Amino acid sequence: AQTVTQSQPEMSVQEAETVTLSCTYDTSESDYYLFWYKQPPSRQMILVIRQEAYKQQNATENRFSVNFQKAAKSFSLKISDSQLGDAAMYFCAYRSLNTGNQFYFGTGTSLTVIP
Amino acid sequence: EAQVTQNPRYLITVTGKKLTVTCSQNMNHEYMSWYRQDPGLGLRQIYYSMNVEVTDKGDVPEGYKVSRKEKRNFPLILESPSPNQTSLYFCASSSAGRVDEQFFGPGTRLTVL
Numbered sequence: 001a002q003t004v005t006q007s008q009p010e011m012s013v014q015e016a017e018t019v020t021l022s023c024t025y026d027t028s029e030s031d032y033y034l035f036w037y038k039q040p041p042s043r044q045m046i047l048v049i050r051q052e053a054y055k056q057q058n059a060t061e062n063r064f065s066v067n068f069q070k071a072a073k074s075f076s077l078k079i080s081d082s083q084l085g086d087a088a089m090y091f092c093a094y095r096s097l098n099t100g101n102q103f104y105f106g107t108g109t110s111l112t113v114i115p
Numbered sequence: 116e117a118q119v120t121q122n123p124r125y126l127i128t129v130t131g132k133k134l135t136v137t138c139s140q141n142m143n144h145e146y147m148s149w150y151r152q153d154p155g156l157g158l159r160q161i162y163y164s165m166n167v168e169v170t171d172k173g174d175v176p177e178g179y180k181v182s183r184k185e186k187r188n189f190p191l192i193l194e195s196p197s198p199n200q201t202s203l204y205f206c207a208s209s210s211a212g213r214v215d216e217q218f219f220g221p222g223t224r225l226t227v228l
Contacts, residue, residue, distance in 0.1 A: 004157075006157075033215055035215055042221075043203075043205075043221060043222045044219055044221065045205065045207070045217065045219035047215065047216050047217065050215050091157060091158060093158075095214065095215055101146065101163065101165065101214050102160060102163065102171070102173055102174070103148070103160050103163075103173075104160070104174065105150075105157045105158035105159065105160075106157050107155060107156060107157035108157050
C-alpha cells in the first residue's frame, strides 16, 4: 500500500510571510495524483491544490504552489503572503489510479498564522 | 445548496450495539467515500463507491459495512462496534470526472464505550 508522510505535526508563520509544508510518499506506481487539503476548525475538508504525476510543471493556485519532485517522491506546499484564514490542518494526499481511485492521506500539519 | 450531510453528528454508544451513520449528497455525484480521522493517524479511507451497487475496500475496512443502493446515499454500518472504532468519521462525494475534488460532510463524532 502507498504511504504518505508529513513529518511536521505543527508549523507556524507570521502573517504575510511564506511557509512551506513538507510531504513525502512511497509508491511503486508511475501514474497517480497528489493533493493538499485544508481542514479549518469547522472540520470541512477543502481541496487546495492538485498535481498530476505525469506533469513536470508544478501546480499553482493563487498564493499556493507546490514543489513536486517525482524522483525524490516529495510534494511540498508553499503558502505565500500567509493570511489569518490560512490557519488550519493541512493534509497531503495520494490518489492511486491503479487501485480503483483509492486515497491515502498523511497525518496532517497544523498551521498557525501569527498576526 | 450543494452539500453532503451526515447523521448523527455526535453519537455515544456501547460495545456491540449495531449502528448506522447515514450520508447523503445532493450533487448527483458518482463517487462517495468514508474516512475516519484519528489523532496522529490522519484520515484513513474505510470504503468507497464509484457508483450504485459498486463498493470497494479502502485502507481500514475491518469492522465496517457499506451499501450503495441509491446514488445519493452511502450509509456506514457498524454491526458490532468496539472501542477502537471511536473516531471522527467523514463522508465525502465527488463527480466521476473530478474524483479528487471531494466534498466532505461535517463529520460524525462516534464514541464507543
